[in-house]
Amino acid sequence: MTALSSSMIYHWLEDVKDPEIPVLSLVDLGVITEVNVEGSDVKIVMTPTFVGCPALDLMKSGITEVLKSKGVEKVDIEVSYRKPWHSDLISDKGRQALKQFGLAPPPSGELFTDLDVLEHVPCPRCNGTDTELKNAFGPTLCRSIHYCNTCHEAFEQFKPL
Amino acid sequence: MNALAIKELLYKIADDQLIIGHRNSEWTGFGPLLEEDIAFSSMAQDKVGQSQALYTILHSMGEQDPDTIAFTRNAAQFHNCIFVELPNGEYDFSLIRHFLYDTAVAFRFEMLSASSFQPLAELSNKIRGELKYHTLHANTWVKQLGSATEESIARLQQSLVYAMPYALGMFEPSAFEQELIADGVFEGEAALREQWIKRIEAIIAQTSLRLPDLRTITAIQGGRVGKHSEHLQPLLDEMSEVFRIDPTAEW
Numbered sequence: 001m002t003a004l005s006s007s008m009i010y011h012w013l014e015d016v017k018d019p020e021i022p023v024l025s026l027v028d029l030g031v032i033t034e035v036n037v038e039g040s041d042v043k044i045v046m047t048p049t050f051v052g053c054p055a056l057d058l059m060k061s062g063i064t065e066v067l068k069s070k071g072v073e074k075v076d077i078e079v080s081y082r083k084p085w086h087s088d089l090i091s092d093k094g095r096q097a098l099k100q101f102g103l104a105p106p107p108s109g110e111l112f113t114d115l116d117v118l119e120h121v122p123c124p125r126c127n128g129t130d131t132e133l134k135n136a137f138g139p140t141l142c143r144s145i146h147y148c149n150t151c152h153e154a155f156e157q158f159k160p161l
Numbered sequence: 162m163n164a165l166a167i168k169e170l171l172y173k174i175a176d177d178q179l180i181i182g183h184r185n186s187e188w189t190g191f192g193p194l195l196e197e198d199i200a201f202s203s204m205a206q207d208k209v210g211q212s213q214a215l216y217t218i219l220h221s222m223g224e225q226d227p228d229t230i231a232f233t234r235n236a237a238q239f240h241n242c243i244f245v246e247l248p249n250g251e252y253d254f255s256l257i258r259h260f261l262y263d264t265a266v267a268f269r270f271e272m273l274s275a276s277s278f279q280p281l282a283e284l285s286n287k288i289r290g291e292l293k294y295h296t297l298h299a300n301t302w303v304k305q306l307g308s309a310t311e312e313s314i315a316r317l318q319q320s321l322v323y324a325m326p327y328a329l330g331m332f333e334p335s336a337f338e339q340e341l342i343a344d345g346v347f348e349g350e351a352a353l354r355e356q357w358i359k360r361i362e363a364i365i366a367q368t369s370l371r372l373p374d375l376r377t378i379t380a381i382q383g384g385r386v387g388k389h390s391e392h393l394q395p396l397l398d399e400m401s402e403v404f405r406i407d408p409t410a411e412w
Contacts, residue, residue: 050291051284052210081214081283086290135196136294137203141210145199161290 004072006035009042012070016062019055020140021158023097026059030089033080041074042067047085049161050141087160098158099124103143106160121157123148131155162344166337167278168222169240170347173335173385174269175215176241179231180393181262182208183400184249193252201255204295211288218280232401232408236393242384244327246393253316254324256306260299260364261328265357267292272353277345300364307368314369321365325373329354329380 010027013035018024026032026046034045044063048056056079064075087106090098095105104124107117118136120129121144128150135145136159143156185205192198216227224230245262249255270292273285306313332354341347358375365372383389 050207050210051214051288052207054206054210081280081287084283084287084290135199136297137200139199141203141206145196159294 004037004040004042006037009035009037009044009067009072012066013063015066016059019058019062020142021098021101021103023101024094026063028091028094028097030091030094031059031085033083040072041076042072043076043078045078045080045082047080047083049085052141085161087158090158102155104146104155104157106158117160118144118146118157121146123151124155125153126150162278162346163337163340164222166335166340166344167281167346168219168224169335169337170341171215171219171222171281173240173242174266174273175212175219175230176239177245177262177266177331178208178215179212180239180241180396181245181258182206182212183396184245184247184255185259187249188255197252200298204259204298207291207295211291214284214288218284221280228404228408232404234397236389236397237387239387239389239393239397240385241393242327242331242333243381243390243393244324244330244384246384246390246396247327248392250320251316253306253313254320256299256302257317257320257324258328259295260303261324261361262331263292263295263299264360264364265328265331265353267296268353268356268360272348276347281346303364303370304367307365307370317368318370321370322373325375326378326381329375329378330382330384332357333380333382333385335385 010032013027013032014025016026018026018029029049031046031049032044033047036043046059046063060077063077067075088108090105098105102124104121107121118133121131121133122129123131123146126148128148130149132147132149133144134147134154138145138156142159144159145154145156147154182205185201185208188198188201189205190198192201212231213227216224216230219230220226244258247258267289270285270289274282274289276282276285303317307317308314332350334350335341338349342349362372
């Protein structure tokens, strides 16, 4: 086996998806905040999108499973709030994946100075902004519910934070 | 830094979040409309998750693991304020409590994000962002229903008057108040109360509701030192019912 590198680990972690949004990898979601390699041991630092995210344990076991299958002997995962997650950590690739999945990506942090930006979230289907916020809370902690007056359909947004 | 003082602070914040989270979860399936059902259930999940993260800090300071802390203590060992353990009642009371409690807790975590106790500062910085959604929800409905019909205004007003002595109990000072302030861990209950009053006054002023004269109200305290109402133990019995059947079960 060739020597491990952190870029190799990041590449492999592309295979671990968010259990609630199976098109989005943990790397693109931005929850992996540090990867340290020491010989054949790997230490991952990760942080949840929302503190109460129930998918965290599944994410951790997904990471361990994938890295072990690649021959990593010891995987140590630390959950930390030192570098807290915020929605700007979602990569461009991740934002595209969310949109294709039918979830409106969050607006960038610069725009998100006021919760009013939730009122006219662009619809992931038609891109129109004639939309309304129906509920700041949705089926998972990280989603809100909106309605598009053009498509006459409800849609969800990955919430800005 | 005084570890005992920090632990006491962590216990009261975490217990507040766990108990109000449990009360919020009791709206699941019973909300006055589907959207509210989802909102209260979602806030419950946030709050219970946040309490778990706070209990995890306590665990790293030598306390029991989070599940043991949450599910095996009796009422006298809980440090939450009495306000959060009161039954949900009608939606008007739940909404007023949500508004009064979340306004306070949002300020609390904002203050704590500058704490000299690093693990708490980091977690609080994270939690305060999440709580923006909770205060947005509370403010939206208080403003709408507080200026809507005669009935909605009268109901909210009645709940506001009933809730206020309990709400003031949120700021029951700790025995370690001075140490916490001197060590830069927490600015203290009095400072929090002051910010809270300004904020709720500003929101209430945008409605047809009237804030009772706070100088004439005596705060209902005791929760911080384990003196609770008769409502807490039944809540704990229900919350821990499944855990007690098999404490070693894997989920």
